[in-house]
């Protein structure tokens with residue numbers, strides 16, 4: 001009887017592990033890394049580097065300014081055309097649709113480094129960095145658009161990005177663009193390797209920025225400021241500041257905390273394109 005029960009448990013465990021795998025995302029993550037290895041053989045030409053850096057800047061700004069500061073935290077108010085533009089260019093970073101991204105990120109802020117945080121390093125550095133993406137989300141199967149109705153509202157141009165795998169459409173369009181400009185090597189550098197670079201730097205915010213770095217604000221979590229990630233992610237590396245005041249549209253609070261996304265937001269506000277910008281606290 002006991003032996004029978006042990007066998008049943010042994011069968012159950014691998015099955016439950018399999019059922020916890022998010023297959024579509026695991027396939028994308030592992031497949032893209034495999035494709036990225038081609039970069040070892042095909043060195044970039046000038047045009048490939050231009051595509052890499054151009055699209056890296058566009059998608060990193062769209063994730064930081066659009067997905068994160070506008071949609072997830074409502075750090076400012078933007079006209080419809082700009083919300084759509086940021087949502088579509090953000091989706092080209094291949095990090096899921098805006099409603100799903102927002103819902104998971106808001107849960108991170110609600111339960112930071114506690115039970116229920118989707119990507120806390122308390123479950124291990126690898127889990128926080130990329131392991132969590134390959135696992136089924138706690139709310140998988142829900143219509144994320146209904147869970148965060150403020151993100152896409154009734155706008156079909158934003159809603160479509162959270163329908164099935166349609167969030168991949170803008171990313172495929174960048175692939176077609178790179179192919180038209182520079183052929184397959186352009187796709188390799190401008191789409192595959194550019195996406196991998198942004199993935200890992202974004203993931204470092206969840207892993208590195210909750211393990212190493214400075215904590216000028218005494219938040220009730222493990223968030224840290226990491227200056228070099230601040231540069232690479234155009235401002236997201238000031239993560240301890242961000243956890244201290246999540247709605248603030250600027251993550252760099254001091255003159256030396258370089259926050260390119262914050263500078264763009266200031267410029268857009270000055271030009272009158274956006275309004276109701278949530279300012280950071282005054283610091284000495």
Ligand SMILES: [Zn+2]
Nearest residue numbers: 108206223239
């Ligand atoms: Zn965090």
Ligand SMILES: [Zn+2]
Nearest residue numbers: 073105242246
């Ligand atoms: Zn946030």
